[in-house]
Amino acid sequence: MEIIPGITINHYLIVSSILFSIGALGVMIRRNAIIMFMCIELMLNAVNLLLVAFSKQWSDTSAQVLVFFIMAVAAAEVAVGLAILMMIYRNARTTDTEVLNKLKW
Amino acid sequence: MSPSTYVFWFLTFVAIISALNVVLTKNAVYSVLSLIVTFFAIAGHYFLMNAQFLGIVHIMVYAGAIMVLFLYVIMMLNLNETFETNKDTFFHIAAVVSAGLLMVTMIGAFAKTDIQMQAMADNSNIGYLEELGKVLFNEFLLPFEIASVLLLAAMVGAVYLSKKEIKD
Numbered sequence: 001m002e003i004i005p006g007i008t009i010n011h012y013l014i015v016s017s018i019l020f021s022i023g024a025l026g027v028m029i030r031r032n033a034i035i036m037f038m039c040i041e042l043m044l045n046a047v048n049l050l051l052v053a054f055s056k057q058w059s060d061t062s063a064q065v066l067v068f069f070i071m072a073v074a075a076a077e078v079a080v081g082l083a084i085l086m087m088i089y090r091n092a093r094t095t096d097t098e099v100l101n102k103l104k105w
Numbered sequence: 106m107s108p109s110t111y112v113f114w115f116l117t118f119v120a121i122i123s124a125l126n127v128v129l130t131k132n133a134v135y136s137v138l139s140l141i142v143t144f145f146a147i148a149g150h151y152f153l154m155n156a157q158f159l160g161i162v163h164i165m166v167y168a169g170a171i172m173v174l175f176l177y178v179i180m181m182l183n184l185n186e187t188f189e190t191n192k193d194t195f196f197h198i199a200a201v202v203s204a205g206l207l208m209v210t211m212i213g214a215f216a217k218t219d220i221q222m223q224a225m226a227d228n229s230n231i232g233y234l235e236e237l238g239k240v241l242f243n244e245f246l247l248p249f250e251i252a253s254v255l256l257l258a259a260m261v262g263a264v265y266l267s268k269k270e271i272k273d
Contacts, residue, residue, distance in 0.1 A: 071167075
């Protein structure tokens with residue numbers, strides 16, 4: 001079963017795994033909270049891409065509706081998260097997670 | 106190879122290269138711009154899979170709203186140059202190794218799994234707005250309404266959090 005001519009679901013599985021791993025790498029390697037946030041968005045998008053591929057494979061609309069809801073939740077998450085980051089910056093004058101270590105044991 | 110195969114590989118290449126650029130570049134603004142390129146490539150994937158509505162919504166929500174929000178915050182915080190403390194090399198190597206292991210594990214697990222399911226009745230227009238709207242407003246009507254409440258709550262929360270503290 002090919003999703004588009006010459007491309008099967010396995011290709012999309014691999015592409016999504018690579019994009020997800022790059023997002024995970026970004027969360028681990030970066031210290032700037034905004035960049036870490038962007039990497040989380042990247043991981044969400046890798047999952048969305050795979051959901052759409054599976055919906056195409058099974059001719060099922062529900063997965064696309066789920067992607068739609070994930071986008072709505074991501075928008076809400078970014079709005080609140082960036083507001084929190086602004087507040088942190090106003091109080092601590094930095095968004096560097098190495099400096100914000102009060103909760104570290 | 107058919108033209109859509111070439112388009113797939115091109116979009117994949119662009120998405121992965123710009124995603125790596127998001128992680129590796131030092132300048133936060135370049136990071137945001139690379140992420141926008143990644144999102145456009147993913148939207149291209151959606152169009153390629155005949156999910157037009159999701160492709161349009163993806164461009165509007167991510168490239169249009171979310172990334173502009175990120176750029177705006179970076180502008181307000183004035184993070185245009187590198188703003189991070191440097192970590193030691195050991196930490197970098199450990200992070201790269203663990204991300205690589207994550208990728209190898211996922212790809213290995215997927216390679217062993219047989220997911221070549223029987224295709225259902227091939228309905229190529231599932232991505233169109235008409236089909237999606239029917240499902241969204243019949244089966245998923247309650248989640249749709251709850252999503253609107255969630256967005257309202259997020260809006261109120263964002264306004265409250267970013268407001269200046271009132272001293273009492």
